Amino acid sequence: MAGITGIGSGIDIDSIVKASVAAERAPKDAQLARLTTKTTTQITSLGSFKSALSEFQTAADGLNDASLFGTRKASSSDATRLTASAEKTALTGTYRVEVEQLASASKIASGSLTGDSNLAFASGGKLTIGLGADSFDVDVAAGATLKEVRDAINTQLNEKGISANIISDPANGTSQLVLSSNKTGAGNDLTLAASGADLQGLVTNRPAALSEAQNAKFKIDGLSLESATNAVSGAIEGVTFTLVKAEEGVSTTLTVGENTTAVKDSLKKFVDAYNKLITTTNSLTSFTKVGESGEPLTGALLGDSTVRNVLNGLRSELSNTAAGQGGDPFRALADLGITTQKDGKLAIDDTKLTAALEDNFDAVGSFITGDNGLMNRLSDRVDGYVKSGGVLEQRISGLQKTDADIKEQKADLETRVAAIQARLYSQYNAMDSLIGQLTRTSDSLGSALSNLPGVVRERS
Structure with a gap:
């Protein structure tokens, strides 16, 4: 508002100017609001479509991996006795494994010393700890305590697989140093020797070994190993198994086969990604009538040719049997038990899929993977749309430019409206001033005329 207005004429100039400005900007405001809503909705919708399409391509590319069909899976009939894993070089087969004895490491104790962990060795010396064919020296400084000897062993020999602890007998006030190894297998026993008078108590009257190092003993199909x-590892090519529990006369079945679980999981991810794509496109292209005569609710991409072309291409590949060869057991995804439902989504017949993988694992791999495999063809169908600089990115970029242009138009409208408002205020204020002047002139003339001689004043 340009100052105080309407004084001269008594006219409500503010209301007149505001109404005139509102009438001037209303059509353009409405047009730009519609364009903004449409543009931003399309940008969001195309982004959602691109995201679902990219997720689908990722799932397809994940299945288009020959190594997925080259892996092997090893399973144990009793994981409390035996666990196993297999490399892709492993051959399929079934083995009977009997665990007779677990491999163990050596553990020894020193002689008993009177005192607790703070017992000190006045003159010090050297401890020599053997582990199989190797030996290691640990220097003991004069005045070092039993606790400090333990800590020195743990610090210096930890990486050698040797650790030490102290066991104290509170009943008779004695302590012993206990040495442990993590190296299993026969011939890897611990030994303890000492030099220095005060350290001899550690090697005198030592008890028998607390635990001897020994090999694991087991049988595979009756062969003792x-x-x-x-x-x-190495007993069965490409298979590593871990012995967990020994029990003579009890066998555990070790099975090496194709990794059908990994393939089924990848196929499920693929189906889920495709179904998500269908759900997304259905939402973006929906048409819903509200009431008998109400306005219909339509998806932002209803009738969009890009969406239509993508889905038609994917459906064509899913049902296409031309790529299969005469001797191939699989020529379409339906042959694996994965079929299209009435709503356009895919469903898995687990029984049929399991049978296909168990009976023709390699053939499934040939059908799905490779340059001419189904997954590669599906990925190629969408690549031109989702890649950097692809169709969808270009469309979104174009819409973003449109949105920027709308913002510029809104700024221009504000400038134009401000100019119109200023012009109207100027015009109405000029009129108001003129009316004020005319009113004052009229009043002055009336007063002068009324004072002229001979003028008869009307009695009130």
Whole structure:
């Protein structure tokens, strides 16, 4: 508002100017609001479509992996006795494994010393700890305590697989140093020697070994074998199994086969991604009539040719049997038990899929993977739309430019409206001033005329 208005004429100039400005901007405001809503909705909708399409391509590319069909899976009939894993070089087969003895490591104790962990060795010396064919020296400084000896062993020999602890007998006030190894297998026993008068008590009157190092003993299909560790590799090519519990006369079945679980999981991810794509496109292209005569609610991409072309291409590949060869057991996804439902989504017949994988695992891989495989063809169908600089990115970029242009038009409208408002205020204020002047002139003339001689004043 340009100051105080309407004084001269008594006219409500503010209301007149505001109404005139509102009438001037209303059509353009409405047009730009509609364009903004339409543009932003399309940008969001195309972004959602691109995201679902990219997720689908990722799932397809994940299945288009020959190594997925080259892996092997090893399973145990009793994981409390035996666990196993297999490399892709492993051959399929079934084995009977009997665990007779687990591999163990050595553990020894020193002689008993009178005192607790703070017992000190006045003159010090050297401890020599053997582990199989190796030996290691630990220097003991004069005045070092039993606790400090333990800590020195743990610090210096930890990486060698040797650790120490102190066991104290509160009844008779004695303590012993206990040495443990993590190296299993026969011949890997611990030994303890000492030099220095005060340290001799550690090696005098030592008890028998608390635990001897020994090999694991087991049978595979009746063949007796041994291993220095409980993790056995090399006994069956490409298979590593871990012995967990020994029990003579009890066999565990070890099965090596194709990794059908991994393939089924990847196929499920693919189906889920496709179904999500269908759900997304259905929402974006929906048409819903509200009431008998109400305005219909339509998706932002209803009738969109891009969406239509993508879905038609994917459906064509899913039902296409031309790519299969005469001798192939699988020529369409339906042959694996994955079929299209009435709502356009995919469903898995687990029984049929399991049978296909168990009976023709390699053939499933040939059908799905490779340059001419189904997953590669599906990925190629969408690549031109989702890649950087692809169709969808270009469309979104174009809409973003349109949105920027709308913002510029809104700014221009504000400038134009401000100019119109200023012009109207100027015009109405000029009129108001003129009316004020004329009124004052009229009043002055009336007063002068009324004072002229001979003028008869009307009695009130």
